[in-house]
Amino acid sequence: xxxxxxxxxxxxxxxxxxxxxxxxxxxxxxxxxxxxxxxxxxxxxxxxxxxxxxxxxxxxxxxxxxxxxxxxxxxxxxxxxxxxxxxxxxxxxxxxxxxxxxxxxxxxxxxxxxxxxxxxxxxxxxxxxxxxxxxxxxxxxxxxxxxxxxxxxxxxxxxxxxxxxxxxxxxxxxxxxxxxxxxxxxxxxxxxxxxxxxxxxxxxxxxxxxxxxxxxxxxxxxxxxxxxxxxxxxxxxxxxxxxxxxxxxxxxxxxxxxxxxxxxxxxxxxxxxxxxxxxxxxxxxxxxxxxxxxxxxxxxxxxxxxxxxxxxxxxxxxxxxxxxxxxxxxxxxxxxxxxxxxxxxxxxxxxxxxxxxxxxxxxxxxxxxxxxxxxxxxxxxxxxxxxxxxxxxxxxxxxxxxxxxxxxxxxxxxxxxxxxxxxxxxxxxxxxxxxxxxxxxxxxxxxxxxxxxxxxxxxxxxxxxxxxxxxxxxxxxxxxxxxxxxxxxxxxxxxxxxxxxxxxxxxxxxxxxxxxxxxxxxxxxxxxxxxxxxxxxxxxxxxxxxxxxxxxxxxxxxxxxxxxxxxxxxxxxxxxxxxxxxxxxxxxxxxxxxxxxxxxxxxxxxxxxxxxxxxxxxxxxxxxxxxxxxxxxxxxxxxxxxxxxxxxxxxxxxxxxxxxxxxxxxxx
Amino acid sequence: xxxxxxxxxxxxxxxxxxxxxxxxxxxxxxxxxxxxxxxxxxxxxxxxxxxxxxxxxxxxxxxxxxxxxxxxxxxxxxxxxxxxxxxxxxxxxxxxxxxxxxxxxxxxxxxxxxxxxxxxxxxxxxxxxxxxxxxxxxxxxxxxxxxxxxxxxxxxxxxxxxxxxxxxxxxxxxxxxxxxxxxxxxxxxxxxxxxxxxxxxxxxxxxxxxxxxxxxxxxxxxxxxxxxxxxxxxxxxxxxxxxxxxxxxxxxxxxxxxxxxxxxxxxxxxxxxxxxxxxxxxxxxxxxxxxxxxxxxxxxxxxxxxxxxxxxxxxxx
Numbered sequence: 005x006x007x008x009x010x011x012x013x014x015x016x017x018x019x020x021x022x023x024x025x026x027x028x029x030x031x032x033x034x035x036x037x038x039x040x041x042x043x044x045x046x047x048x049x050x051x052x053x054x055x056x057x058x059x060x061x062x063x064x065x066x067x068x069x070x071x072x073x074x075x076x077x078x079x080x081x082x083x084x085x086x087x088x089x090x091x092x093x094x095x096x097x098x099x100x101x102x103x104x105x106x107x108x109x110x111x112x113x114x115x116x117x118x119x120x121x122x123x124x125x126x127x128x129x130x131x132x133x134x135x136x137x138x139x140x141x142x143x144x145x146x147x148x149x150x151x152x153x154x155x156x157x158x159x160x161x162x163x164x165x166x167x168x169x170x171x172x173x174x175x176x177x178x179x180x181x182x183x184x185x186x187x188x189x190x191x192x193x194x195x196x197x198x199x200x201x202x203x204x205x206x207x208x209x210x211x212x213x214x215x216x217x218x219x220x221x222x223x224x225x226x227x228x229x230x231x232x233x234x235x236x237x238x239x240x241x242x243x244x245x246x247x248x249x250x251x252x253x254x255x256x257x258x259x260x261x262x263x264x265x266x267x268x269x270x271x272x273x274x275x276x277x278x279x280x281x282x283x284x285x286x287x288x289x290x291x292x293x294x295x296x297x298x299x300x301x302x303x304x305x306x307x308x309x310x311x312x313x314x315x316x317x318x319x320x321x322x323x324x325x326x327x328x329x330x331x332x333x334x335x336x337x338x339x340x341x342x343x344x345x346x347x348x349x350x351x352x353x354x355x356x357x358x359x360x361x362x363x364x365x366x367x368x369x370x371x372x373x374x375x376x377x378x379x380x381x382x383x384x385x386x387x388x389x390x391x392x393x394x395x396x397x398x399x400x401x402x403x404x405x406x407x408x409x410x411x412x413x414x415x416x417x418x419x420x421x422x423x424x425x426x427x428x429x430x431x432x433x434x435x436x437x438x439x440x441x442x443x444x445x446x447x448x449x450x451x452x453x454x455x456x457x458x459x460x461x462x463x464x465x466x467x468x469x470x471x472x473x474x475x476x477x478x479x480x481x482x483x484x485x486x487x488x489x490x491x492x493x494x495x496x497x498x499x500x501x502x503x504x505x506x507x508x509x510x511x512x513x514x515x516x517x518x519x520x521x522x523x524x525x526x527x528x529x530x531x532x533x534x535x536x537x538x539x540x541x542x543x544x545x546x547x548x549x550x551x552x553x554x555x556x557x558x559x560x561x562x563x564x565x566x567x568x569x570x571x572x573x574x575x576x577x578x579x580x581x582x583x584x585x586x587x588x589x590x591x592x593x594x595x596x597x598x599x600x601x602x603x604x605x606x607x608x609x610x611x612x613x614x615x616x617x618x619x620x621x622x623x624x625x626x627x628x629x630x631x632x633x634x635x636x637x638x639x640x641x642x643x644x645x646x647x648x649x650x651x652x653x654x655x656x657x658x659x660x661x662x663x664x665x666x667x668x669x670x671x672x
Numbered sequence: 673x674x675x676x677x678x679x680x681x682x683x684x685x686x687x688x689x690x691x692x693x694x695x696x697x698x699x700x701x702x703x704x705x706x707x708x709x710x711x712x713x714x715x716x717x718x719x720x721x722x723x724x725x726x727x728x729x730x731x732x733x734x735x736x737x738x739x740x741x742x743x744x745x746x747x748x749x750x751x752x753x754x755x756x757x758x759x760x761x762x763x764x765x766x767x768x769x770x771x772x773x774x775x776x777x778x779x780x781x782x783x784x785x786x787x788x789x790x791x792x793x794x795x796x797x798x799x800x801x802x803x804x805x806x807x808x809x810x811x812x813x814x815x816x817x818x819x820x821x822x823x824x825x826x827x828x829x830x831x832x833x834x835x836x837x838x839x840x841x842x843x844x845x846x847x848x849x850x851x852x853x854x855x856x857x858x859x860x861x862x863x864x865x866x867x868x869x870x871x872x873x874x875x876x877x878x879x880x881x882x883x884x885x886x887x888x889x890x891x892x893x894x895x896x897x898x899x900x901x902x903x904x905x906x907x908x909x910x911x912x913x914x915x916x917x918x919x920x921x922x923x924x925x926x927x928x929x930x931x932x933x934x935x936x937x938x939x940x941x942x943x944x945x946x947x948x949x950x951x952x953x954x955x956x957x958x959x960x961x962x963x964x965x966x967x968x969x970x971x972x973x974x975x976x977x978x979x980x981x982x983x984x985x986x987x988x989x
Binding site: 265272273274275346348349350353354355357361368374375380382383384385466468469470472 | 841843844861863864887891977978979980981982983984985986987
């Protein structure tokens with residue numbers, strides 16, 4: 005084999021790299037590395053001129069391998085691989101050295117140090133790349149069916165977009181009905197249109213769509229496979245009601261003697277029966293039996309629902325059912341959880357009767373809620389004359405969540421409007437900053453100010469029922485520093501609404517793990533790129549949408565649902581997808597059949613071939629993580645693109661003394 | 673229980689003014705089988721004022737105690753007074769948190785040939801030590817005379833309810849509430865449990881001080897408490913000694929005895945009121961002793977809520 009011929013390209017990235025690293029010197033120095041036949045620096049390697057330079061050099065210098073020293077491979081590895089491919093070079097004969105995130109950006113005040121580090125990284129890449137082998141990506145076909153997890157507004161939107169485009173969707177929802185949080189609201193900001201009026205047509209469409217299979221009261225339990233070919237196991241929890249017979253007439257819940265506080269749909273402010281349908285417009289319309297609270301499951305007696313059901317639809321012996329779905333893509337739209345206001349004891353939620361959370365207030369003001377929309381105190385009768393709305397409860401607070409929950413400014417303004425409109429009460433908003441940032445939001449803020457709501461800038465220190473003056477007697481006193489006038493204030497009110505923040509679902513970690521989606525430092529799912537790839541994830545074929553990705557309001561959730569659907573439709577229309585050829589393979593001649601790797605593999609990609617007594621990697625399932633490679637006691641598993649030779653050469657390369665140009669460890 | 677001998681910092685108030693706290697602390701220690709060994713050669717913690725007057729000497733004054741305790745081999749130091757506790761605890765923490773401060777304090781200590789390495793001595797409030805090391809289960813087990821029928825307002829004061837709090841919550845701690853329940857009493861829902869008693873405000877502005885004292889006493893009385901239980905000599909002094917003056921000022925007539933937690937704990941352990949220092953208080957606590965019943969009172973039925981009332985959120989345990 006002829007000698008390798010390597011081309012090295014050092015990128016300035018404008019000032020991002022060149023501002024700290026002496027890129028001309030690095031490029032010049034790289035000429036002295038073994039097998040390098042051309043080395044250049046360039047203002048922007050990712051620009052078309054940079055890419056064309058690579059293509060031109062491959063032809064002119066007969067390059068066999070290419071190294072680009074620039075940013076993270078997450079950004080541009082694909083760009084430069086494509087450039088190599090266009091010039092006829094196998095794209096895997098390319099290696100990237102990250103001298104931006106790993107050198108210039110992290111050592112901004114040490115030009116010599118950063119330059120030396122960049123040299124070492126380039127050396128490592130040059131040493132490594134000559135061991136690269138040409139690899140061919142594997143093509144797999146894409147199943148056109150899609151799984152959408154979560155039936156809130158984001159999931160509903162995604163499901164409808166895909167179904168309307170003519171492809172089948174399985175929509176899995178944990179609760180008995182789709183609709184999510186939006187179904188709980190009375191009005192939506194800033195237009196104040198009725199939430200149910202705009203949501204229920206979409207819910208109905210989902211229920212009736214020929215291309216949508218709705219799996220409500222169901223949960224995904226297991227996900228196997230890879231982009232284009234996922235196998236998903238779903239547990240359909242037993243409704244104990246035969247959907248084929250039930251007409252949703254309501255006799256059963258009318259007569260059910262067990263009444264319990266509904267902590268889900270009514271946010272704890274109202275009641276439901278042990279057999280229940282969360283709300284009248286529920287989709288599907290069928291009730292479920294809450295086994296934990298139903299008398300029959302405790303004592304074997306009652307069966308009232310069975311007696312009154314006109315169609316004999318009650319099935320006490322119905323069992324959970326496991327359904328297996330084959331899908332090509334997955335959209336995770338699992339939504340958010342409201343911050344638990346009891347974590348801030350000084351705000352008194354749960355201790356002081358007339359402190360409400362935002363979701364409680366949504367139910368209070370909802371015509372279909374426990375008070376039929378009457379805004380009253382916890383006694384169920386008294387109309388408040390003064391109401392305080394506390395912003396940023398559990399958000400933008402180092403003690404709880406650092407993130408801004410994005411919706412609370414606007415929902416607080418909406419609450420202020422509804423309180424003033426329905427009760428004529430005086431409303432005080434206690435805010436840190438007002439952030440009405442989207443279209444029509446600032447105008448809404450001004451409208452609410454014009455309507456007479458008061459705004460007090462300051463974080464509330466406590467809400468107390470201990471009066472200091474006769475005016476405070478029997479009231480809740482909101483204590484805060486008014487930072488605009490520089491005074492402590494005590495504002496006596498009848499009712500307090502806590503605009504609690506949005507948090508990731510309690511089980512976000514486990515759900516994320518199941519779908520191969522990571523959680524960021526605030527606990528929400530991480531997108532592939534915060535700006536340029538906001539609905540894709542690190543796992544091919546798995547997308548995220550709505551508040552599971554970060555706190556967001558209805559318009560943003562709908563936009564993300566539609567965006568995720570567009571991405572899915574894109575892959576479906578390609579019919580097939582290329583899989584990275586970076587995966588493990590087992591030398592079956594030398595495999596001892598110990599099976600240690602079988603259980604190690606996090607993707608279940610290794611099968612044991614009984615007749616041969618050896619293990620074998622399923623290339624379509626393997627993600628190339630390298631766990632088995634490290635675990636194999638006989639060292640007969642190799643990871644393509646991460647071979648022993650390649651890694652050792654990379655280490656040799658990085659151990660070059662960049663000042664003397666000699667290896668630091670001569671003995672190796 | 674992790675130790676039977678604890679290095680102990682009594683502090684000036686305890687030793688010179690609040691004999692009831694000292695007496696009951698020592699009695700309770702004996703009854704529970706641990707020994708408080710007073711450290712050698714300690715000095716005043718600087719109380720609540722010195723830090724506001726001159727920070728560095730204030731830190732040095734406190735650090736001297738920590739250095740001496742460390743020198744005597746102490747790895748922890750039990751402190752019954754909240755002001756002493758706060759100053760010692762804060763000094764240990766801040767010397768470690770702000771190395772520059774630690775260095776300057778040690779420069780000052782060097783004049784007396786002393787040195788303190790922050791983190792060496794774990795400063796513990798007596799209440800926290802009793803609750804953590806002995807534990808409510810054991811206290812319940814050791815209880816000879818359960819305080820049935822007593823409703824007590826657990827008063828933490830403001831000094832232990834700080835961001836570095838060693839109790840369960842800075843804003844609404846419940847550690848003492850649970851301890852009182854363990855020994856048979858009922859903890860009153862006392863909203864002002866971490867409110868400031870006024871400190872030395874009585875010497876600066878009586879109007880302000882009376883306002884603060886009166887509010888706490890009033891809130892305790894309204895919560896139905898038979899007595900306020902405190903963990904700090906300053907709090908006890910203000911609420912007890914000035915209760916009458918505050919009553920006169922506001923034309924009210926509250927009589928809420930103010931006891932140390934060690935006094936009520938000692939009662940439950942079967943010790944006599946005399947050895948626990950009862951009778952030294954200004955607001956007579958004899959009525960409290962008479963209220964203790966032999967059998968647990970019937971569980972109070974929650975007040976009936978109107979039929980139209982909306983459900984209340986449930987509180988976690």
